Amino acid sequence: MEALQDFSFSMKVKSGSPIDLFKAINYHHANMDEATTRLRLVGRQADGTEWHCGWTMPEVALFGSLMVEGQLTDLMIDQQASTLVPSTELVFYADHIHPLARVMGTNRIEKREIEVLGSRIEFAYERNNKVISITAAHSDQLPPTYTERWLTEPLRIMFGQPVVPRLVARNNGGPAIVFITKQPRLDISSWSSYWRDETAESFFDVYSRLLRLVALAPERHSGEPNQITRFYDELSKVAGASRWVIALTLAGCTEGLATLVRPHTKNELKSQERADQKAAAEFAEKIDALDAPDKLKTIAIAALRPKGASTDRTLKALAEAGCITREQLLTWRKLRNSVMHGEILYPYRSAKEDAKLLQLMEIVRSLTIELLKRREYS
Incomplete structure (x- = not known):
């Protein structure tokens, strides 16, 4: 591993038949839709310690030198935990660019504890080692396994970036299962971030509220990220794409979030329907x-x-309630209809076009605020 984003392996075949390996590779390519046709890689240290390297497929397999090379998804090892308290621990490599380091470093925080969902969650920052850890004691509402994903989802929404820890430890009160993962490089900030206030109090308050939303959602045990998280994940993926693709994604996310908000806006919609x-x-x-x-x-x-029900009617009701502005609603109508019907946006940056895209992002944030607010009191 030459970088946080590099999880490659290289090994030389010393036993067994390379023909069997090539047969397995060919079988996988003939059955690409079957995830279990991939190979599992297990590594063993000189002292006998086993590393489970997950699913993988060789990218290079040379007959002459019998060399096999490829990429890994993550590494897993069983170890003795440093704590007897059953908990989930996330460890991030956080240089000065990492948004978590900016939150902790700018506000000069070395340690902060919050209590959420029957659990005490500790944020710790080791500035000299460039490490930030988040440790959550297990509770009925923050159980093992699921909590590993739930703890990162608020960060992905708040920062609008693919926040992934370098290490995840599932501490079971003695033995622990440790995962080492690829940690993508993040920017200082992103236009698609939900959280815009850099104060510590705001950060921990918004994090707690989003964690409750994710961990208490009806679909929390589905194995998939929360729907809101998925919308922000999509926005983070197109951050460097063309302006047309960004506009399409913003429009789609607006439609999706409006659908989630709609059941919580019955009174506003009824009032609007009577007026219409x-x-x-x-x-x-x-x-x-x-x-x-x-x-x-x-x-x-x-x-x-x-x-009947539509995104336009939902946004109109929210505009009349003061949740979004009339100008934002008009921009969404114009931009959404044009890009959905194939009109390519001006490809270069301009203050006028940027303002339109930022207005769409403000609608996404406002819908998230409304959804968070209304689900908390529903």
Whole structure:
């Protein structure tokens, strides 16, 4: 491993038939949809310690020198834990660019504890070693296994980046299972981040609220990230893509978040529906009074009938409630319709185009705020 992002292996075949290895590779390529056709790699140190290297497939296999090379997903080893308290521990390599280091370093925090979901969660920063750890004692609502993913999801939403720890330890009150993973390089900040306030109090408050949302969600045991996390993950993936792709993703995330918010906005939607029906009825009377063919008037009046649930109606209700601005709603309508119908955005940076994309991102943040607020009180 030459870098945090490099998980490669290289080994020389000393026993067994290389023909069997090539047969296994060919079988995998013939059955790409079957994940279990990949190979498992196990490494053994000189002292007998075993490392489980997960699923992998050789990228280079040379007959002459019998060399095999490839990439790993992670490393796993069983070790004795340093604590007898059953807990989940995440360890991040955090240089001065890492957003977690900025939170802890800027606010001169070496250690902070918060209590969430029956668990005490400790954040610790070793500035000289460039290490930040998050340790959560297990509780009924933060059990082993699932908590390993749940603890990172608020960070992925808050920073708008693929925050992954370098090490994950599942401490079982004695023995521990330790995973070493690829840690992607992060930027100081991202336009797709949910959290914009760099104060420590705000950080730990928002982290706690998002963790509750993730760990208490109905789909929490599905094995997949929370739906909100997935939207922010998608935004982080397109951070360096073309402006058109960014706009498409922002529009899609807005639609998805609006769908999640909609069940919590019944009162606003009912009020809006009554207002729309009244306005439609008044306009229909004016159309009916026109001197025009009855068939055309009937078609025009039918077109005025309020439609069913939609993202536009949800955003309109939120705009009237002051959750988003009228200007943001109009920008979403214009940009969403144009990019969805194939209109390519201006490919180069401009203050005018940037302002439009940032308005869409503000809608995403506002929808997240509303969802977080309304789920907390539902």
